[in-house]
Amino acid sequence: xxxxxxxxxxxxxxxxxxxxxxxxxxxxxxxxxxxxxxxxxxxxxxxxxxxxxxxxxxxxxxxxxxxxxxxxxxxxxxxxxxxxxxxxxxxxxxxxxxxxxxxxxxxxxxxxxxxxxxxxxxxxxxxxxxxxxxxxxxxxxxxxxxxxxxxxxxxxxxxxxxxxxxxxxxxxxxxxxxxxxxxxxxxxxxxxxxxxxxxxxxxxxxxxxxxxxxxxxxxxxxxxxxxxxxxxxxxxxxxxxxxxxxxxxxxxxxx
Numbered sequence: 001x002x003x004x005x006x007x008x009x010x011x012x013x014x015x016x017x018x019x020x021x022x023x024x025x026x027x028x029x030x031x032x033x034x035x036x037x038x039x040x041x042x043x044x045x046x047x048x049x050x051x052x053x054x055x056x057x058x059x060x061x062x063x064x065x066x067x068x069x070x071x072x073x074x075x076x077x078x079x080x081x082x083x084x085x086x087x088x089x090x091x092x093x094x095x096x097x098x099x100x101x102x103x104x105x106x107x108x109x110x111x112x113x114x115x116x117x118x119x120x121x122x123x124x125x126x127x128x129x130x131x132x133x134x135x136x137x138x139x140x141x142x143x144x145x146x147x148x149x150x151x152x153x154x155x156x157x158x159x160x161x162x163x164x165x166x167x168x169x170x171x172x173x174x175x176x177x178x179x180x181x182x183x184x185x186x187x188x189x190x191x192x193x194x195x196x197x198x199x200x201x202x203x204x205x206x207x208x209x210x211x212x213x214x215x216x217x218x219x220x221x222x223x224x225x226x227x228x229x230x231x232x233x234x235x236x237x238x239x240x241x242x243x244x245x246x247x248x249x250x251x252x253x254x255x
Contacts, residue, residue, distance in 0.1 A: 003080055007041045014042035014051070020067040028064070033054045039080060041072065042075055053084040055230050069177045072225040072237050075188050078129075085126040085168060091172035094199035094214055097163050099249070101203040102156050112197045113155050114138065123165045125171055128242045131165060131218050137244035152157060153248045156201070159225055160248055169194035170239065175217070181226060190220045191245065198248065211252045217245040 008014065013027035023042055031038040032055055041051045050072040053064060069079075102109055117138060122130045141154040155231040176191040203210075223239040225231050 001045050001077075001081060001084065003039050003084075004036060005039045005041055007043065009045055010071070013040075015042070016044045016047065016049070017065065020065065020070060021052060021206075023051075023064045023066065025063050028053075028055055028059060029061050032059060032061065033057060036095055037084070038150045043154045050224045051053060052079070054080065056086070064138050067177070068179065069174065073186070073188075074228050074234060075222045075240075078240065081129070082127045082172070092168040092198070094164045094167060094196035097160055097199045097200060098209060099201040099212070099234070101201055102152070103203075106152070106155075109155050110142070115143040117158050121163060123162045123202040125165050125194075125218075125242075126168045128193070128218060130242065131160075134218075134243050137246060139244050141248070150248050153233050153250075154246070157249055159253065160199075161216070161244075163216060164196055165194075165216065167196070168214075170197040184226055185223050186226055186228075188220075189221075192218045192220060192242075192246050194218070210248045213252065214247070214249045216247045217238070218242050219245050 008030075010025050013024055013030075015024070021042060021044065023040065026044065027040055031040045034057055037057070039054045040055055040236040041050050043050050051066060051070045052072055053066065053070065082204070095170075117133055122132045125131050130147045171194070173193045174190055175193050176240055177188070178190075179186065179188045181187070194216045196216070199212055199214045200209050200210070220242045221240065222251050225234075225237050228234055228237075231237055
């Protein structure tokens, strides 16, 4: 990774907020370039805390509000990798993937798909790195109180996840973020939502090939030492994993 960085401080460029900070339009304007991205680090002079924001060439020049997720820490390395993973080729969003909608005995389908799911192991995502396929994801997708329609959609989708996840997603959002301290470590758990808008599906009925939106949720867990600023060989003390939480799709005409 090569990261271009500007470091700012003072009220002209930012303001500390109870749960994060505001980055002013002046800071974004000073950082914005036409050909490359810039990571802006804003330092709060009162607390000595540093926060980050990633400015793309097409970013809007307006004040932004960020939460504690944007405080600089050892986890920021992975946050920047995610920001740098914007699509650089024509293959993104599930381009070229056509899912076949399954019909027939649900129990038999589930057994076959479960075997395939366990054999996947992990898949590399340009934004999140290796995503592990564990019991957590399977149990969440096929829990008893989940609607039968979405269980079927997950069954349809799972055999194609290795082809979809390897492409950059169309959209990426963070739906939740928690951070806590325990012992000598800081823990951060983040839920990511990735959308793939270029996948299509086919069925035996006279519906033909339909556009769909694939939705994948993954949980990222990071652990690092409380005293990370003074820790020698810090990378050896950082633990990180990403696990699949759920995967399903929606027809384009669904609300």
